[in-house]
Amino acid sequence: AQSVTQLDSQVPVFEEAPVELRCNYSSSVSVYLFWYVQYPNQGLQLLLKYLSGSTLVESINGFEAEFNKSQTSFHLRKPSVHISDTAEYFCAVSGSGSNYKLTFGKGTLLTVNP
Amino acid sequence: EAGVAQSPRYKIIEKRQSVAFWCNPISGHATLYWYQQILGQGPKLLIQFQNNGVVDDSQLPKDRFSAERLKGVDSTLKIQPAKLEDSAVYLCASSLGGGGARPQHFGDGTRLSIL
Numbered sequence: 001a002q003s004v005t006q007l008d009s010q011v012p013v014f015e016e017a018p019v020e021l022r023c024n025y026s027s028s029v030s031v032y033l034f035w036y037v038q039y040p041n042q043g044l045q046l047l048l049k050y051l052s053g054s055t056l057v058e059s060i061n062g063f064e065a066e067f068n069k070s071q072t073s074f075h076l077r078k079p080s081v082h083i084s085d086t087a088e089y090f091c092a093v094s095g096s097g098s099n100y101k102l103t104f105g106k107g108t109l110l111t112v113n114p
Numbered sequence: 115e116a117g118v119a120q121s122p123r124y125k126i127i128e129k130r131q132s133v134a135f136w137c138n139p140i141s142g143h144a145t146l147y148w149y150q151q152i153l154g155q156g157p158k159l160l161i162q163f164q165n166n167g168v169v170d171d172s173q174l175p176k177d178r179f180s181a182e183r184l185k186g187v188d189s190t191l192k193i194q195p196a197k198l199e200d201s202a203v204y205l206c207a208s209s210l211g212g213g214g215a216r217p218q219h220f221g222d223g224t225r226l227s228i229l
Contacts, residue, residue, distance in 0.1 A: 004156075032214050032215050034217065036220075041222070041225075042222050042223075043118070043120075043205055043207075043220035043221050043222045043223050044157070044205070044207075044220040045220070046217050046218075046219070049217055051215050090156050090157075092156075094214030094215070095214050096213070096214055096215070100212060100213055100214035101159060101162075101170070101214075102159070102214070102218060104156030104157050104158075105156050106154070106155050106156050107154075107155070107156055
């Protein structure tokens with residue numbers, strides 16, 4: 001069975017500061033990793049994904065995440081956050097074959113303060 | 115492209131009443147999912163359809179929840195009778211296929227409150 005642990009339930013930061021949202025996963029097979037963002041009263045939007053190849057993946061709005069197989073981690077980073085980045089962020093894992101189900105972490109609420 | 119459409123956005127009912135949610139996936143997406151998201155938690159898969167067939171309903175409380183996907187497009191999720199612990203956001207998602215590498219696209223959800 002797969003599982004995801006998001007180590008911080010809440011992360012408050014000031015605008016223009018760097019941020020890291022931590023995600024660790026557990027799986028016995030090859031994994032696909034995702035970060036989704038959820039703004040208030042909205043559904044989840046795909047932020048970025050790791051399927052294969054380069055371990056560093058980037059989104060169009062400045063976020064990046066690095067797949068680290070030895071540490072079973074997929075931390076999300078941004079060098080300088082904006083007020084508009086305030087949202088809930090979910091890390092999720094799936095796999096190939098019979099492990100196709102998407103399993104979510106409990107989420108990290110990122111609050112960017114002026 | 116149009117996203118996943120869900121209705122209603124909000125619903126308030128009393129316990130033991132029934133309720134239904136509707137979802138229209140992205141055109142061409144063969145796989146449709148219903149998730150339950152309880153406050154403070156990540157989404158939990160209730161049921162997955164591939165076209166109009168059920169792939170996985172292992173976490174669907176079948177004594178009170180039912181779902182169908184007519185003609186492999188729209189889907190409805192029903193709760194009858196509702197319990198207090200069913201208060202949650204119900205999210206519908208769709209993807210091109212059911213494999214683990216396929217990103218899922220989510221609707222805005224239906225927020226259900228049980229009184």
